[in-house]
Amino acid sequence: MQNEFATLRAQAGISIEELANRLGYSPRQLYRWERGDGTPRRAALNMLQNLAGGSATGFGESRFNFIDLFAGIGGIRKGFDAIGGHCVFTSEWNKYSQQTYAANFRDNHTLHGDITTIRTHEIPDHDVLLAGFPCQPFSIAGVSKKNSLGRQHGFLDETQGTLFFDVARVLRDKRPAAFMLENVKNLTSHDKGRTFQVILKTLTEELGYKVWHKVIDAKHFVPQHRERIVIVGFREEVPFSWDDLDLPEKGSVKLKDILHPGDGTEKAEGAYTLGPDAIVNGKYTLTDKLWQYLQGYADKHKAAGNGFGFGLVTPDDVARTLSARYYKDGSEILISQGKKVNPRRLTPRECARLMGYGDDFRIPVSDTQAYKQFGNSVAVPVFHEVARIMQPHIQTLVEAGQRREAA
Template sequence: MNDLDAIAEQLSEQALRQQQHQQEEDHALVSRILEIYDQKTVAHRLRQVSGDWTRESLNRWYNRKSVPRALTSVEVTMLQSMLPSPPKHHGKYAFRFIDLFAGIGGIRSGFEAIGGQCVFTSEWNKHAVRTYKANWYCDPGQHQFNEDIRDITQSDRTDLSDEEAAAHIRATLPDHDVLLAGFPCQPFSLAGVSKKNALGRAHGFACETQGTLFFDVARIIDAKRPAIFVLENVKNLKSHDKGNTFRIIMETLDSLGYEVADAAVTGANDPKIIDGKHFLPQHRERIVLVGFRRDLNLHQDFTLRALDALYPPRRPTFGELLEPTVDAKYILTPTLWKYLYNYAKKHQAKGNGFGYGLVDPTNPASVARTLSARYYKDGAEILIDRGWDKALGEQDFNDAENQVRRPRRLTPRECARLMGFEAPQGKAFRIPVSDTQAYRQFGNSVVVPAFAAVAKLLEDKIKQAVKKR
């Protein structure tokens, strides 16, 4: 073999390696896309820019059962557009935070907006994870994704001591300044456990909260010692089990060395209870626990009462959040509407308040009831009035013209707006899941601008925490 032949062979091998490297990069990109979207959707998008793709051909290509081919630059650009872009401050983050029981990222939004970098996300619901990954940038090199928080806390391991579990948390969880957690409220079992016995343990709170997901949050706080935490739950957490659940939570956080803002305030004007109606036309009350590590002295002069200064000067009206035209499938069927109508009529006769919630989109003062995770079943809590005659007479109900004006559900896109994930003229929130899953996700989430206001209120405190790091 002469020198020219050797050079040609080297160039050929180099070209082959480059081609193989490109194919691996293409495969990795498509893998990330398929974590979010199904093959039918991806094939359709590819076909829009390059007409030779089908669901079957994509499946064969992805599983390496067809002739290897590199994606074109146009195809790569289109696929990358299906993933979230890095935030504007990418690479210049002011602080680090983790997002536990993250849902679809409602709490994350506001903390990312003030310069935070999310370095860890935990969410077990696979459908919520798809929506989360479709909308929030998760830097492959600096972000971890976890499904079951117990993999981190080891709370299901009876063979480990508290200190061994804490060591595992410290070794596997990234350092962070702020911990966010919208933890589920589970029954707290107090049977057979006295407060005296509980406090006699190395980690006394474990006795009273073992088996609940709050216990996993407490373990992480205890092991990682973040400067600040923000915990969110339903308003009824305060009254659950005659107040015992909330008492245990507050005592636990106190014993861990954290000062909870407005901890001593109770009653109807408790600033820890935040109503989303101040930001969007939906009555949605949530309890928010903001905690500061006591030894850092960050808690001075902080109160959630100051949140009212961050209310928007003009709240969007309900009608402004609606789409101009929607598919007829969102209009209640005659059978379902008759059932809801008669159900409400029956309870009206008994003097009860049960029934559907009809919202007039033409009334700028309209405020919807709380969107729930069960909204996909019948939409009863928030029905859009399409001119229905509200008289409860049987003749009015059966009138043909009246039936044409049957109420309709919100669309998933309208739910995204009612929860603050997108504005009508703003960037669209990606919804890669079915309507049923989307309704569940939005119904389980938070009013985004309310927690963005909490983040804004905390911005200076977070800066102080970073300086003390």
């Protein structure tokens, strides 16, 4: 007997691969739900119900416009595309991220660069502002690096810390119905909490938005411990609540759900996997020299009472946070290949899966750039879920605005 997920997917007439791309889950995870292995996420069932009812997008025609600032490779955007939004403006300064973004999103607007050089009147009117504004000035690693260089951080950092105020500038001048901002968890504790208080005061007292914030761990959705703060704001009073989030049990998805199986069940992809069985390319296995160095480095810090070291994991584990430095040695997430073989790095495709990108997400850049991009990205399913609970309130405000204009 078919379960609800399988029945709805058959009625909707959508492939596993396309649904995975829209939702930000791996196809393998969806196949498990289809077999009745585990409980399907409510977001997946909601989308299938809408599709089965004849909606082309899962939420009817495009219902609102949004802009994507500090866009990276589009992880936040994917969640808002999925709820019927239409992106009308994109800003991302890194040329390699622009390359990946352009390869995956076919837009009718120019992909803009540095937001600090763009005047507000050049940005189209929009209903929702999305921004994963740069987090280095507020993260523990970023602060330590700046301190070591004798540089200031937070809002005193002229190159990154003040980029929040470009978000505020657009909110002030364009007055969108809603916004969604993302940053590292440590934003709340930076400068003994004063930095975050400045942000909240700006959004609420100066700009007049109703604001909610929450730290969400991607471990609810993907096999990775990755905590990020999400800040949601609405121009008017709405009954928004974080209680509406559908957060699966942490750790319910394991690394085996995103690793290349190497058994011929998936096609070989470029230089990532090879041969008829699509086994992982040997270039991702650590050299003897690097593996010996990492073990020695870990032993030295263990003896000194520090917690530094590599993260050796098996397919049944959940990984540490993938960082932008992963390209250097892969030490935070090393996949065990048994006692007689050195561990290996994740391939860029596995990194994409670890962040919740579907296998049809194009990776047109080098491994080094891909590692940086996925390490800097957001976990897509987290923001699909945030978008889902924002959607009815966005729609309420957008429709109210349309009625006022028509009156």
